[in-house]
Amino acid sequence: MAMETGTPGVDGLGEAVAALREWQDDGAPTQLHPGDLGWFWRSGAAATAAAVRTWRRRGRLLAVGLLDGPGLLRLTTAPDARRDAELARRLVEDLSEPARGVLPPGRAYVEAPADALVQELLRDAGWGTDEPWTPLRRDLGEPVADPGVRIEVIAPERAHVRAAVQRAAFDGSTFTDERWHAMAAGPAYADARCLVAHDGRGEAVAAVTVWSAGPGRPGLVEPMGVHREHRGHGHGTAICLAAAAALRELGASSALVCTPSSNVAGVAAYASAGFRRLPEVRDRRRDG
Structure with missing residues (x-):
C-alpha cells in the first residue's frame, strides 16, 4: 500500500x-x-x-x-x-x-x-x-535538591494563578485560565503537572508545566517562565528544580528541555538546576 x-x-x-x-x-x-x-x-x-x-x-x-x-x-x-x-x-x-x-x-x-x-x-x-537551539537533559535517577521556595501544584480552581505568571513571563502571551482548562482536558495532561513557585512574601514568581511520557521515559519541561518583576533572584533555578522533582515523581527517567541558544538566562537557569547541555540543534529552513 x-x-x-x-x-x-x-x-x-x-x-x-x-x-x-x-x-x-x-x-x-x-x-x-x-x-x-x-x-x-x-x-x-x-x-x-x-x-x-x-x-x-x-x-x-x-x-x-x-x-x-x-x-x-x-x-x-x-x-x-x-x-x-x-x-x-x-x-x-x-x-x-x-x-x-x-x-x-x-x-x-x-x-x-x-x-x-x-x-x-x-x-x-x-x-x-x-538559528541554533540548545537541548538540555537532567538524569532523574537520583533525588532532586529542594528548590528552597514554596511550590504549588496547580489545581483546576487555581488555573488563573498559573495563567497570570505565564502572561507576566512571556511578552505577548495570550494564556488564560480558559486555555489552561482546555489544555488540561487533553489526554497528554493525564501525565502532566503545572507548578508555581512562591517567594517568601507569597508572591507567584515563576511557573512551569512538565509532561511525562510514562515511567522509564524522558519527560519534557514546556514551558518555564519567571515573572518579569521577579527576575534575578534565583527563581528560574528553583522552578527548574521543582520541574525535575515533579517529573521524577511521575516516573520519568530524565527531564528534557530545548530553548533558543540566544536565551542565555534560560540556558543558565537550567544548567544551574543540574541540566546538562547537549550539542546544539538547528531547524531546516527553506527561504522560498
Missing part, C-alpha cells in the same frame, strides 16, 4: 499522543514529545487536530508532525523508521510542495531528529539551517 499522509481528526489525536509516548527514549536525539501536543492543546482539541499531520504505511503510524506556528513543522518518526528511505522521500515531497497542504509556500521550517534521514534529504533538496 502507498504511503499515506493525513490528519488524525479529533478522534485520532489520542493515537498520536500514544505513539509519541512510545517513541521517547533517553538514547534518542531531541524530538517531538507528547507534551508538545499537550501544550498546543491550550488552543482546543479541534485546533490541535488541524495542526497535526501523520504518515502511515499499511496502517502503521510512522511519523507525526505538529504545525507549531506559521510555516514550522515539528516532526518525528518511529525509532525504526528514522532511516526509512521511502518515508524520508515522501516527507521531503510533502514538505517541499505547498500543494500537498503540509507547509505553506515561502519561508518554512522543519524540526526533525538529528539522526533522521529526512534531515539529509532536505539538505540535498536545498534546505538550509536556522
Whole structure:
C-alpha cells in the first residue's frame, strides 16, 4: 500500500499522543514529545487536530508532525523508521510542495531528529539551517535538591494563578485560565503537572508545566517562565528544580528541555538546576 499522509481528526489525536509516548527514549536525539501536543492543546482539541499531520504505511503510524506556528513543522518518526528511505522521500515531497497542504509556500521550517534521514534529504533538496537551539537533559535517577521556595501544584480552581505568571513571563502571551482548562482536558495532561513557585512574601514568581511520557521515559519541561518583576533572584533555578522533582515523581527517567541558544538566562537557569547541555540543534529552513 502507498504511503499515506493525513490528519488524525479529533478522534485520532489520542493515537498520536500514544505513539509519541512510545517513541521517547533517553538514547534518542531531541524530538517531538507528547507534551508538545499537550501544550498546543491550550488552543482546543479541534485546533490541535488541524495542526497535526501523520504518515502511515499499511496502517502503521510512522511519523507525526505538529504545525507549531506559521510555516514550522515539528516532526518525528518511529525509532525504526528514522532511516526509512521511502518515508524520508515522501516527507521531503510533502514538505517541499505547498500543494500537498503540509507547509505553506515561502519561508518554512522543519524540526526533525538529528539522526533522521529526512534531515539529509532536505539538505540535498536545498534546505538550509536556522538559528541554533540548545537541548538540555537532567538524569532523574537520583533525588532532586529542594528548590528552597514554596511550590504549588496547580489545581483546576487555581488555573488563573498559573495563567497570570505565564502572561507576566512571556511578552505577548495570550494564556488564560480558559486555555489552561482546555489544555488540561487533553489526554497528554493525564501525565502532566503545572507548578508555581512562591517567594517568601507569597508572591507567584515563576511557573512551569512538565509532561511525562510514562515511567522509564524522558519527560519534557514546556514551558518555564519567571515573572518579569521577579527576575534575578534565583527563581528560574528553583522552578527548574521543582520541574525535575515533579517529573521524577511521575516516573520519568530524565527531564528534557530545548530553548533558543540566544536565551542565555534560560540556558543558565537550567544548567544551574543540574541540566546538562547537549550539542546544539538547528531547524531546516527553506527561504522560498
